[in-house]
Amino acid sequence: MTKAVWAALAATVILAGCATPQQGAIPVVDSSTPVSNQELTRNGGRMPTNAPPPMAAQAPQPQDGGVTVMVPGDNPAPIQTFAAAPATAPISTGPITIGPSAGAPAAQGYDSYSAPQPVPSAPTGIPSGRSNTLSADEQLDGPLLALLTTAQQQQGGGDLNGASSSLERAMRIAPREPQVLYRLAEVRLAQGDAAQAEQLARRGLTYANGRPALQASLWELIAQSRERQGDAAGAATARQRAKVGA
Amino acid sequence: MKRTRSSRSKKPSRQFFNWRSLSGWALKLGLVGLVVLAGFSIYLDAIVQEKFSGKRWMVPAKVYARPLELFTGLKLSKDDFLTELDALGYRREKAIQGPGDVSVAGSSVELDTRGFQFYEGEEPPRSIKVSFSGDFVSGLSSKDGSELAVARLEPLMIGGIYPAHNEDRILVKLDQVPPALINGLVSVEDREFWDHHGVSLKSIGRAAWINITTGQLRQGGSTLTQQLVKNFYLTSERSLTRKLTEALMAVLLELHYDKNEILQAYLNEVFLGQDGTRAIHGFGLASQYFFSQPLSELKLHQVALLVGMVKGPSYYNPRRYPERALARRNLVIDLMAEQGAVTKEDAEAAKQRPLGISKAGSLTNSSYPAFIDLVKRQLQQDYREEDLTGEGLRIFTSFDPILQLKAETAMTEALKRLDGRKGVENIEAAMVVTNPETGEVQALLGGRDPRFAGYNRALDAVRQVGSIIKPAVYLTALERPSQYTLTTFIKDEPFSVKTGDGQIWRPQNYERNAHGTVFLYQGLAHSYNLSTARLGLDLGVPEVLKTVERLGVSRSLPPYPSTLLGAGALTPIEVATMYQTLANGGFNTPLRSIRSVLASDGEPLKRYPFQIQQRFDPGAIYLTQYAMQRVMREGTARSVYNQLPSSLNLAGKTGTTNDSRDSWFSGFSQDLLAVVWLGRDDNGKTPLTGATGALQVWTGFMKRAKPTSLDLPLPDNIVQAWVNPATGQGTDPNCPGAVQMPYIQGSEPPPGLACGGQNPSDSVMDWVRGWLN
Known part of the structure; x- marks a missing residue:
């Protein structure tokens, strides 16, 4: 009996051995990898503190029809900031906050709700004017500069989806910053979505009051988008606006 | 054989015949048995390899909330920030020692983030300090004091897309598992694990001995390999045939795969709890489910609890039977100390700790059913059901748990x-x-x-x-x-x-x-x-x-x-x-x-x-x-x-x-x-x-x-005009009651003359009063 058992075991082992696909290689395909927080980090233990490097003064510009307005120093002419006006000028035909807050003259007595209380350093809007003499581009917040730089690197490396994703990240931080929308429109155009590029540029225009250089660039981008869409007349109109703005 | 031989010497002739027929029988039977056994082994071997070498588990898609994006100027109160950190399983400590630790001092919060892989790239783990002023983040810096432009926390997992059979797990790799967990598991479940070949007679013997001498069912004789085979390939039926099949498959498994491979599979397969209709499998998910923390961050007392639960996930459920679970946990710690897996001091310290279980339901499927439903509907337009329930996809959403809490x-x-x-x-x-x-x-x-x-x-x-x-x-x-x-x-x-x-x-x-x-x-x-x-x-x-x-x-x-x-x-x-x-x-x-x-x-x-x-x-x-x-x-x-x-x-x-x-x-x-x-x-x-x-x-x-005040940028074609609030006619800004109204350029009333000093009528005052209310 023992012999039989041993024989059987031996046979099993041999047969099983024969069935082993490759010697020494474990035929395991771990096709489902972990999901928890930690393990997604590819360089687990490393503790770098690297935010994306602060944007170099001469960050490379994407080659796109020579549109260059974004980089501090590139555009030294002081551009009037949009947000500076409303709170201080009650009687004005300039930019005025919608609603009663800015519209009602303080002297009229019913200004109980008219004093605008801008939320301190609200990051969601156009950078509130620290100084009127700074160019709008110089006022870009730290996170925006960092994310725009990251996006530029991704775009430079051909990762348009990544660039788009980074720019949308920036847009969530500052949805009303036209430079972010401008960049996003650029990436969309590079991705071949001319229609969205035009729409994003148009959205950017609605936030670009008082920034003629940026307006001109946005119009130029609209012109290119329209050309791509086969709208030559529309492109010409937009290009005209680009010239007027600049 | 011996008996047969001795009987043969007694009655040679007759027994010889019998022996011959008997041995012939045995030979034939043996051969048949051998063939059957061999065939069965080949069959089992195919099963063992097929399931183990392919995709081992269906892993449901995981749905994540938006990651909290930190930067100076962010509208976020310290309390809301801590709420988010609590949900992410961060531990409040006096001093920060590693990822998942947070320390609060006055209006600033220091923490070590865990890092995460996002769509557009990896967010590394960082040591950061966040300062608050009112409802805003007033500063963000890294540990060395340098200013940080932006940092993301890892996103909260808010649910999954579960299949009908409802098995859920978070897969872990062996190198992410705290060594204490492996030591504890081996100490408690299978002391001979590193030496045996799938089955261990020594373990069975010792288990029997311990159980008899202590009068308690302290140990089972199954090896970890056998347990894995049982869970992975077999039904829960209890019979000798199944037990033998299990042993044979365990030997076969050990023949093909090394110990680490088997251990890793075990860690991911083992059943550790039931959350409604969802079965919690593997230590990776159990760690999140019971402690809201990644497995790699667990401390000895937490690891020991999970190890203890292997024996009876329902019986030792720490949420339902905390005392039972605590006793079991301490027993595990004692066993580990006995075998030198931990020092006596560490063991004593760990036994003094509370269970440390997070609140129930913090990451269950039922936490945010309405939002998960919305996500699922959108996904179903782009993915097949089996991809959603089996491919372990990671879904990043815009869900904001802080706003959700406020809405609720x-x-x-x-x-x-x-x-x-x-x-x-x-x-x-x-x-x-x-x-x-x-x-x-x-x-x-x-x-x-x-x-x-x-x-x-x-x-x-x-x-x-x-x-x-x-x-x-x-x-x-x-x-x-x-x-x-x-x-x-x-x-x-x-x-x-x-x-x-x-x-x-x-x-x-x-x-x-x-x-x-x-x-x-x-x-x-x-x-x-x-x-x-x-x-x-x-x-x-x-x-x-x-x-x-x-x-x-x-x-x-x-x-x-x-x-x-x-x-x-x-x-x-x-x-x-x-x-x-x-x-x-x-x-x-x-x-x-x-x-x-x-x-x-x-x-x-x-x-x-x-x-x-x-x-x-x-x-x-x-x-x-x-x-x-x-x-x-x-x-x-x-x-x-x-x-x-x-x-x-x-x-x-x-x-x-x-x-x-x-x-x-x-x-x-x-x-x-x-x-x-x-x-x-x-x-x-x-x-x-x-x-x-x-x-x-x-x-x-x-x-x-605390929303941000509405502030629509003034479109190019809008002008503000001063009007008489009673007539809507243009008027001088200095007139009593004059109000400013927006008009599309060209549609505004012509500017009015300066007022002739007439008093505003009652109706105007009424109108103004109404405006004030």
Whole structure:
């Protein structure tokens, strides 16, 4: 009996051995990898503190029809900031906050709700004017500069989806910053979505009051988008606006 | 054999024959047995290898909230930040020692983040310090003190897309497992693990011995390999055949795969608990489920608890039987100390610790059923069911757990306050919260009980919208500046009109009165039905319906006059879509809940990009928003300013349907849009109007969420003009009572002369007073 058992075991082992696909290689395909927080980090233990490097003064510009307005120093002419006006000028035909807050003259007595209380350093809007003499581009917040730089690197490396994703990240931080929308429109155009590029540029225009250089660039981008869409007349109109703005 | 031989010597001849026949029998039988056994082994071996070398588990897709994005200037209070960290399982410590530790000192918070793989790249783990000032982040720096531009926390896991059989797990690799876990497991379950070949006679013997001598069932004789085989390949049937099959397969498994491979599979396979209909498998998920922390961060006392639970996940469930679980945990720690896996001191210290279990339900599927439902519906358009339930996809969404919490609290508290009114107990609810500038859904309530996973009213309740529709009427008018401005006089007087089917339609105001001649914007602000219906009929019902469609509503509404006053029905999320376009300067954005999808290995699969389309002239939207701000300042929703600061600009509209069957409010600030619906599932009457019901929830939410004041940039074609508040005529700014109104360029009244010193009439004062309220 023992012999039989041993024989059987031996046979099993041999047969099983024969069935082993490759010697020494474990035929395991771990096709489902972990999901928890930690393990997604590819360089687990490393503790770098690297935010994306602060944007170099001469960050490379994407080659796109020579549109260059974004980089501090590139555009030294002081551009009037949009947000500076409303709170201080009650009687004005300039930019005025919608609603009663800015519209009602303080002297009229019913200004109980008219004093605008801008939320301190609200990051969601156009950078509130620290100084009127700074160019709008110089006022870009730290996170925006960092994310725009990251996006530029991704775009430079051909990762348009990544660039788009980074720019949308920036847009969530500052949805009303036209430079972010401008960049996003650029990436969309590079991705071949001319229609969205035009729409994003148009959205950017609605936030670009008082920034003629940026307006001109946005119009130029609209012109290119329209050309791509086969709208030559529309492109010409937009290009005209680009010239007027600049 | 021995016996046979000895008997042969006794009676040679006869026994010889017998022996011969017996041995022949045995030989034949043996051969047959051998063949059968060999065949069986080959068969088993194929099973063992096939399942082990392929994809071993179906892993449900995991759904993540938005990652919290930190930067200086972010609107975020310290309390909300700590709430998020708690949900992420961060431990409050005095000194930070590693990822998942947080320390709070005054108005600043230091922490070590865990790092995460996102669509556009990896967020490394970092040591950061976040400073707060009021409701804002006033500083963000890394440990060495250098300023940090931006940092992301890892996103909260908010649920999964589960298949029918409902097995869930988070796969871990061996090098992410704390050594104490492996030591503990080997100490308690299979001491010979590193030496045996699948089965261990020594273990069986010792287990029997220990169990007999201690009189307790302290140890089982199965090796870890056998347990894995049992769970992985076999049913839970208890029989000798199965036990033998198990042993044979264990030997085969050990033959093909090394110990680490087997151990890793065991760690991911083992069943550790039941969460409703969802089975918690593997230590990776168990760690999240019981401690809300990644496995790699667990300390000895936590590891010991999990190891102890292997023996009986239900019996030792720490949430249901904490004392039992504690005793078992300490036993595990003792066993580990006995075998030198931990020092006596560490063991004693660990035994003094509490269980440290996180609150139940913190990451269960049922936490945010309404939002997960929305995500699932969107995913089903792009993925097959089996991909969602089996491929371990990672779904990144826009869900904001902090806003969700605020929405839930606002809903619960408002309904509690309304309680006691007759008919409120049967009221159901829905709420949609979005970011108007990005079109992302941030919070969702499908009913008054936020945990109930059933009828998702936010997506499925098609209800009459009432006056919520009215901004579309006024927008249609304001798109024609040559005909209509905010100060155009319109008539608020009774009238009747023959509808297409020959019936007479006679609209009425809510208070059944008429207001004579009013400014156009007042019709919206006070939600007058007569003037709105008159205006809508003048514009043409199809024109208004076209506007509704351009605002983003795809459901078609009946082309009757009564639709102008909201007889048509929409779902709360459709209302949100419509208001999104109004809030976002006339740019339509399809509402999104998903940002991107990654494969299980972190490879980017799909993005859901931000898309917009300009549908309206920004000037016309500006004027409509102005009128909607009047709703809040002087109109039907003015009660918001009882609770919210008057410096906050908000725009919105109430909605009440006949007999108060539906109570709606939809409105927005610069950065938040919320739609609230209250009503009964059986469409019965309620005691609530839009203002007394839904608006109360909305106000409570906004009060908690602290929105940014509405501040639409002034479009190119808008001019401000000074007008006489009684006549709408242009006037000098210095005239008493003169007010500024926005107009589309060219439609403003000609500038008036300086005032001749006449006193403002009583009606003007009334008007101004109304403005102040």
